[in-house]
Amino acid sequence: MSNQPTTLFDKVWDAHVVRKIADGPDVLFIDRHFIHEVTSPVAFLGLESRGIGVLFPNRTFATADHNTPTINQHLPVADPLSANQLKALETNTAKYGISHWGLGHQKNGIVHVVGPENGITLPGMTIVCGDSHTSTHGAFGAIAFGIGTSEVEMVLASQCIMQPKPKKMRITINGQLGKGVLPKDAVLYIISQISASGATGYFVEYAGDVFENMSMEGRMTVCNMSIEMGARGGMIAPDEKTFAYLNGREQSPKGEAWENAVAYWQTLKTDEGAGFDLEYTYDAADIEPQITYGTNPGLGTGITKHIPKAADVLDGAASYAKSLNYMGFAEDESILGKAIDFVFLGSCTNGRIEDFRAFASVVKGRKKADNVTAWLVPGSHIVEAQIQEEGILDILTEAGFQLRQPGCSACLAMNDDKIPAGKYAVSTSNRNFEGRQGPGARTLLASPLVAAAAAITGKVTDPREFL
Amino acid sequence: MLDVKGSEVEKLIADSRQPITDSPQKMAYDKFTILTSSAVPLPLENVDTDQIIPARFLKATERKGFGDNLFRDWRYNGDDTPKADFVLNNPLYSGKILVGGRNFGSGSSREHAAWAIYDYGFRCVVSSFFADIFKNNAINVGILPVTVSPEFLDKIFQAIEKDANAELTVNLPEQTITIVATGESESFDINGYKKHNLINGYDDIDYLQAMKEEIGAFEAARPY
Numbered sequence: 116m117s118n119q120p121t122t123l124f125d126k127v128w129d130a131h132v133v134r135k136i137a138d139g140p141d142v143l144f145i146d147r148h149f150i151h152e153v154t155s156p157v158a159f160l161g162l163e164s165r166g167i168g169v170l171f172p173n174r175t176f177a178t179a180d181h182n183t184p185t186i187n188q189h190l191p192v193a194d195p196l197s198a199n200q201l202k203a204l205e206t207n208t209a210k211y212g213i214s215h216w217g218l219g220h221q222k223n224g225i226v227h228v229v230g231p232e233n234g235i236t237l238p239g240m241t242i243v244c245g246d247s248h249t250s251t252h253g254a255f256g257a258i259a260f261g262i263g264t265s266e267v268e269m270v271l272a273s274q275c276i277m278q279p280k281p282k283k284m285r286i287t288i289n290g291q292l293g294k295g296v297l298p299k300d301a302v303l304y305i306i307s308q309i310s311a312s313g314a315t316g317y318f319v320e321y322a323g324d325v326f327e328n329m330s331m332e333g334r335m336t337v338c339n340m341s342i343e344m345g346a347r348g349g350m351i352a353p354d355e356k357t358f359a360y361l362n363g364r365e366q367s368p369k370g371e372a373w374e375n376a377v378a379y380w381q382t383l384k385t386d387e388g389a390g391f392d393l394e395y396t397y398d399a400a401d402i403e404p405q406i407t408y409g410t411n412p413g414l415g416t417g418i419t420k421h422i423p424k425a426a427d428v429l430d431g432a433a434s435y436a437k438s439l440n441y442m443g444f445a446e447d448e449s450i451l452g453k454a455i456d457f458v459f460l461g462s463c464t465n466g467r468i469e470d471f472r473a474f475a476s477v478v479k480g481r482k483k484a485d486n487v488t489a490w491l492v493p494g495s496h497i498v499e500a501q502i503q504e505e506g507i508l509d510i511l512t513e514a515g516f517q518l519r520q521p522g523c524s525a526c527l528a529m530n531d532d533k534i535p536a537g538k539y540a541v542s543t544s545n546r547n548f549e550g551r552q553g554p555g556a557r558t559l560l561a562s563p564l565v566a567a568a569a570a571i572t573g574k575v576t577d578p579r580e581f582l
Numbered sequence: 583m584l585d586v587k588g589s590e591v592e593k594l595i596a597d598s599r600q601p602i603t604d605s606p607q608k609m610a611y612d613k614f615t616i617l618t619s620s621a622v623p624l625p626l627e628n629v630d631t632d633q634i635i636p637a638r639f640l641k642a643t644e645r646k647g648f649g650d651n652l653f654r655d656w657r658y659n660g661d662d663t664p665k666a667d668f669v670l671n672n673p674l675y676s677g678k679i680l681v682g683g684r685n686f687g688s689g690s691s692r693e694h695a696a697w698a699i700y701d702y703g704f705r706c707v708v709s710s711f712f713a714d715i716f717k718n719n720a721i722n723v724g725i726l727p728v729t730v731s732p733e734f735l736d737k738i739f740q741a742i743e744k745d746a747n748a749e750l751t752v753n754l755p756e757q758t759i760t761i762v763a764t765g766e767s768e769s770f771d772i773n774g775y776k777k778h779n780l781i782n783g784y785d786d787i788d789y790l791q792a793m794k795e796e797i798g799a800f801e802a803a804r805p806y
């Protein structure tokens with residue numbers, strides 16, 4: 116290697132290239148592969164029809180999350196198709212000797228929550244999963260991205276993936292986030308600035324004061340949403356916070372291996388003068404609590420602002436009109452004060468302990484609005500236990516909320532947690548596409564604080580009123 | 583790290599197919615060379631994979647029947663009656679080419695979206711801009727994603743508007759797309775490796791199977 120200044124992304128990518136194909140992709144070695152019940156069954160069928168096995172079963176980790184119920188998990192799964200997928204995951208992982216945290220397992224939870232929580236995700240790794248929000252793991256300075264089922268099969272068969280190297284983008288936010296402005300707001304703000312496709316073809320590094328000062332949970336929220344700006348993934352250089360988070364986790368390296376690992380991880384940062392293909396810089400002071408009003412995550416704005424006029428958005432006029440029509444909104448209306456029906460706190464974006472702490476900080480001593488149905492879904496059993504231990508459950512219960520059991524839930528509405536047609540949901544998840552949270556459902560993406568304020572008032576409310 | 587030239591790719595793939603072609607091996611998908619067909623226009627931007635196939639149809643454990651639910655919620659009402667105004671329900675339009683607006687295939691990584699498009703009968707999707715994961719998934723299942731300039735995309739939409747049966751020719755070996763009626767043509771990008779795979783019906787796993795030793799050595803040197 117030369118002494119050329121190098122980006123964090125290049126350092127990690129280049130360390131994993133097994134072979135470069137001229138006029139073709141790189142063959143990239145994958146350290147960690149997460150699988151779940153929905154995108155893996157066909158991959159295992161593929162292995163069988165080829166008559167090949169899993170090359171390194173100890174590098175793949177399975178959890179059931181996308182399609183699991185969030186109540187009565189001790190009962191048999193009622194939907195026969197869902198039950199069938201869960202069974203297939205159990206059978207396939209047992210057959211090939213892959214670790215499996217199925218429904219009911221104490222480590223079970225959303226794949227992108229349990230990976231970091233258990234020290235499976237580490238800095239400098241390459242990590243893939245058949246879910247686009249795999250970008251979450253980039254918070255640890257890993258290259259992590261979502262893949263399709265053919266690629267799941269590829270990784271099972273060869274522990275490698277064929278990928279052209281993406282271009283590099285750096286997004287810097289300096290300054291300090293204001294009161295009531297959360298990591299979710301920072302990332303929704305970025306997406307509203309560069310659009311839902313603004314980072315397509317790029318891998319993003321987040322830099323600057325805001326991300327340096329952010330907790331690991333917050334960094335995960337930001338990296339999680341990278342895909343919503345079109346990026347394959349996003350990453351943040353590991354630092355003392357990263358090491359402190361990982362130290363002592365079940366699968367983190369121990370003893371001397373830990374010391375060696377930290378010494379290596381400390382080299383994982385972008386060198387002064389290293390080049391990016393594209394850079395954006397923002398000022399934290401410009402960011403207020405955000406909310407989306409349309410049907411892609413780029414259609415969002417500050418909560419006190421009005422819905423933009425068609426002429427001021429990047430999307431085409433036809434798509435924008437369709438989007439507002441679906442949402443039942445009009446140009447130039449205020450978003451504040453819009454009546455809502457549902458609140459969803461959860462998902463791999465905002466289903467971690469800090470998100471529940473934030474939500475509780477607003478609802479404490481107040482009452483849920485009668486007209487609001489609230490689904491509060493922890494990202495994992497470990498988060499669920501923390502919610503109880505920290506007394507958050509008591510606060511929630513007193514305010515009229517109930518806690519559900521871990522899973523993806525209304526993030527993609529594959530199980531029974533579907534927002535009914537025409538209803539409005541303030542959701543802490545990551546996608547507001549048409550029908551994403553149920554056929555005809557209307558989603559407003561926001562932070563846990565905005566979700567909490569909406570749950571209390573029954574309408575879109577600036578959470579800063581309650582802080 | 584080994585550098586491999588394009589011409590060697592063919593041999594590597596040929597080698598890699600040896601062990602598995604002993605038993606009758608189903609081709610992953612049909613080979614793609616030159617396709618001339620009328621096209622179905624979908625002039626909307628940001629067509630995301632949740633629209634292409636909604637999550638509630640992802641419960642299968644086999645790759646079967648996804649075409650029936652392609653664009654389910656745009657195509658059918660809540661009571662399963664077809665929506666007359668959606669293009670797939672309009673008998674005027676048919677063909678093996680789907681033409682979509684900018685940022686086609688954004689969102690979820692679900693390969694089911696590509697399966698649904700393939701299963702419905704499309705072999706090629708044309709847009710001025712594709713989301714990354716969708717593009718990979720499409721090629722992996724044998725659909726050719728063709729990226730054209732916004733101007734050429736407009737010309738295609740206009741040609742179809744003028745004549746619903748207007749044909750396009752997609753020539754993969756030459757990397758060109760042509761509006762047959764006017765002869766207007768544009769070239770498109772695809773890397774040599776993927777092109778070779780599509781033309782021959784190979785996939786990446788065939789290639790990677792031949793690299794097992796190299797991968798094994800690489801794995802052994804990983805710190806964790």
Ligand code: SF4
Nearest residue numbers: 248462463523526527
């Ligand atoms: S919570 Fe949503 S985005 Fe996250 S893994 Fe589950 S389905 Fe994917």
